[in-house]
Amino acid sequence: MNSEYSIVRSIRRPLSTGKRSQRSTRTKKKKAEEEKTAASTNKKTLFSHRGKNETNPEETEAFANICRCLIEHRWYHGVMPRGEISTLLEEEGDFCVRKTTEKGKPIVCISVKCQKEVRHFPLVFENGQWTLKNLIKTRRFYEVVELLNALVSEKIPLSGAILIRAVPRPDYYIPHSDISLICKLGEGAFGEVWKGSLKRTDDDKMKKMEEKSGAGLSEKSKSRLYVAVKKMKGNATKAMTEEFVLEAKLMRQLVHPNIVTVYGVAPSEEPLMIVLELAANGCLKSYVAKYQCPVDQLLQFTADAARGMAYLSSKLVIHRDLAARNLLLGSAVEVKISDFGLSSSGKTEVKVKQMKVPIRWLAPEVLEEGVFTTKTDVWAYAVTLWEIFTRCQSDPYPGLTNQQAKDLIRGDALPMSPPEGTPPIVVKIMEDCFTKNPDERPSFMAILKRLCPEEDLTAYEPKSLAQSQSSPAKKSSAPSAEPLSSRSKRPARK
Incomplete structure (x- = not known):
């Protein structure tokens, strides 16, 4: 028999119960000493060994x-x-x-x-x-x-x-110390929206922010600007953080009176926050439900929304979640399109397999094939018109289940009738937007032309995907890198 094999077997084979007991006692003592040493070592280490999901x-x-x-x-x-x-x-x-x-x-x-x-x-x-x-x-x-x-x-x-x-932080990074939260305005599955104020640390920069959004200084304090702050809540995953930042990145590129302005992001520490223009008159859905808005004002809301959507379509942006709940009202009670969490940029078509979008605003091709385009936004615009002229008293397809609403959307007939008292021009726009063939639906620029025939619409000329790719925006020159310095305070030792 091989001697090496014999040694292994002899070690594994217990000689007697008494010796096994002594060996067990020695093992316990050794294990206790190791645990004590490990505990002492971990006191000097920021993160001790823990399970994947354990936190301290x-x-x-x-x-x-x-x-x-x-x-x-x-x-x-x-x-x-x-x-x-x-x-x-x-x-x-x-x-x-x-x-x-x-x-x-x-x-x-x-x-x-x-x-x-x-x-x-x-x-x-x-x-x-x-x-x-x-x-x-x-x-x-x-x-x-x-x-x-x-x-x-x-x-x-x-x-x-x-x-x-x-590489230094870009100018649109805002320190958390410059943001003060005042009161919560609302919340969703992954984030909260707060009313807040932004410290005026750079007069020129703040002046540009105000000019960009059309917002003025607060009366109470000339040193702060009132803003809306969208912040992540809970322990955000990497995917959630990525989506949150992508939304801010898309909105930073959009500059239009009928689009909510993004001032910047606050990524220095958690929670990650997006700093937005504050819509002084809140959500359109709440506004029209609360006040007796005349028809002329409702028509203004429809034109403002069409103007903002015409701008988005000219920039090859598909909103994908157009609804009255995502229309805000500025200080002049003008519509500002918001919530770009589902939006996509630089594409004429987006195809998805799974969606978390309210069914009642979806076009037939979205339900059938999962395809989003500017023309699916046009369909959602018609549903939004129905909301506006019912003064947002209920969601679309009231009294029906989601399945019944789907059947109407897929059917050949008009999915919903214009509310009583809707102006004829809006009735015709709704009927055209509800056309089952997306190619036969009007563009947002055509809709705006019908609502505002005297308005100059050259700024909303749609760009093809090839044009947008052949003439990319100029790269902004990066600021010079900050010299590395060792003047910072040392972190306190634990």
Whole structure:
């Protein structure tokens, strides 16, 4: 018999009950000592070993305090997701620092452009010092800026990536400290909308914001601007954060009196927030239900909505959720289209398999094929007209189930009749918008022409997809990178 095999077998085979008991006692003692040593070590480590979904409030707060020390550096981009960061890092060696999660736990990482892609390297904070995970374990620094300076000056490669230029935060990043929340206006599945105020830290910048939205200074304080703040709630996933930022990114590109203006985003810390123009007169749905609006004012609402949608269609934006609930009213009681959470840009058609959109505003082709286009927005516009001229007393297809509403939408007849007292011009527009063949529905520019025949509509000339791709917007010159500095306060050691 092989001697080596015999040794293995002899170790595995218990000699007697008494010795097995002694061995068990020794094992327990050794295990207890190991646990005691591990507990002592973990006191010096920010994050001890935990299950994937386990969190420690004290550790989370400690990490948040550490990240707050990074906010003073312009190369720290907060909780911005990968997709947005990738658009900011343009040249080889461009880098920034941001906060993200790994296996459900918060971490800080370096994002760097390397060989036409952006790569991400997690940082580790232990015993009051920073290092790079699995890269330069022997080098530790008391501050992130010292670590970055070493990587840049010594050209230390991170799996082939060399850090060259620290990319500063864009101007549309707003510090959390500049935002004050006043009262909650509403909430959805993933976010809340608050009335708030924005500190006027830069007069020229704030003046541009006001000119962009048409909003004036508050009477109570010339140093603050009243705004709406849309903030994420709960523990947001990476996918939720990505969608939230994409909505803000799309809205930043839209500048029109009948579109809600986005002033910027606040990503430095959690919760992530979008700062928007405050609609002084609230939601159109609540307004028309509360006040006895004359028909002329209702016609103005329909024209404003058509004007905003004509602008969106000219920019190749499909809203996908047009309804009275998403129409807000500005200080002059003008309509401002809002809620671009489901919108898409740069496409003439969007096809989806699963939808979380209210059925009663959907066009037949959406129900049948899951296809969204500007013409499906036109159908939703007709449903919105029905809401406006019923003064939003009920949802569309009142008294019917969703299945019955679907049958009417798919049927050959007009899905719903114009409300009593609707002006003939609106009746005709509704009938045309409810045409089953999307190609036969009018465009938003044609609708606006019928409502406002004397208005100059050259600004709403639709662009083809080829035109939009052949003449991209000019890249804004990036501000010079902030020199790396080690003047920041050291995070308190635990």
